Amino acid sequence: MSYVFSPAPVVSVPVVGRGERFPVHRIYCVGRNYEEHAKEMGFTGREPPFFFMKPADAIVVVNAGETGQLPYPSLTANLHHEIELVVAIGKGGKNIQAADALAHIYGYAVGLDMTRRDLQNDMKKQGRPWCIGKGFDASAPIGPITPAAQAGDVVNAPIWLQVNGADRQRSTVAQLIWNIAETIEHLSAAWELQPGDLIYTGTPEGVGAVVRGDTLEGGVEGLTPLRLTVV
Numbered sequence: 001m002s003y004v005f006s007p008a009p010v011v012s013v014p015v016v017g018r019g020e021r022f023p024v025h026r027i028y029c030v031g032r033n034y035e036e037h038a039k040e041m042g043f044t045g046r047e048p049p050f051f052f053m054k055p056a057d058a059i060v061v062v063n064a065g066e067t068g069q070l071p072y073p074s075l076t077a078n079l080h081h082e083i084e085l086v087v088a089i090g091k092g093g094k095n096i097q098a099a100d101a102l103a104h105i106y107g108y109a110v111g112l113d114m115t116r117r118d119l120q121n122d123m124k125k126q127g128r129p130w131c132i133g134k135g136f137d138a139s140a141p142i143g144p145i146t147p148a149a150q151a152g153d154v155v156n157a158p159i160w161l162q163v164n165g166a167d168r169q170r171s172t173v174a175q176l177i178w179n180i181a182e183t184i185e186h187l188s189a190a191w192e193l194q195p196g197d198l199i200y201t202g203t204p205e206g207v208g209a210v211v212r213g214d215t216l217e218g219g220v221e222g223l224t225p226l227r228l229t230v231v
């Protein structure tokens with residue numbers, strides 16, 4: 001096989017305790033999946049789950065113990081943080097039932113669904129796609145993936161984000177409206193999941209803006225924390 005130019009490298013994420021990396025296929029995101037966040041966005045938190053996507057190469061990998069760099073994106077004056085539990089799919093499938101969903105999970109990571117909130121709000125008002133608000137370059141920072149067997153009680157884990165050392169978001173994964181298994185059931189009814197898919201499962205309340213020079217540090221108990229500076 002030859003190509004007219006060199007193909008882009010495979011996007012991948014390190015795996016805790018292993019030399020091999022997790023190759024990324026797609027990035028799915030769940031909208032408004034914590035009730036208090038849905039309310040702060042002006043909704044009730046009682047809707048069916050809905051999804052949007054980011055390109056796989058929107059990933060910014062931050063290794064354990066490192067402080068990553070998050071480039072402030074163009075066209076926005078309101079860049080928001082959304083700390084999220086990320087589910088890494090190891091076994092694909094369509095129409096996966098919630099009762100079978102955990103067998104499809106390779107592991108978990110801490111991620112940020114960075115959002116150009118001003119552009120997203122403009123698109124919402126006009127009934128247009130969210131891509132420019134959600135799917136921009138470097139919009140999906142992520143830490144190393146912990147294999148499911150070593151991740152502890154992710155379903156009930158505390159989740160938090162601090163900016164410059166001060167709490168912005170603090171909740172628990174137990175507050176998800178649509179839990180991990182239900183999310184996989186709904187998502188796999190709409191798309192055939194593939195090994196390498198990542199699911200950003202939604203953010204709790206407390207989203208807000210960051211500016212250049214801010215340091216974000218977020219975590220989900222039992223997983224490698226994520227730390228970045230906005231540049």
Ligand code: MN
Nearest residue numbers: 082113202203
């Ligand atoms: Mn989100």
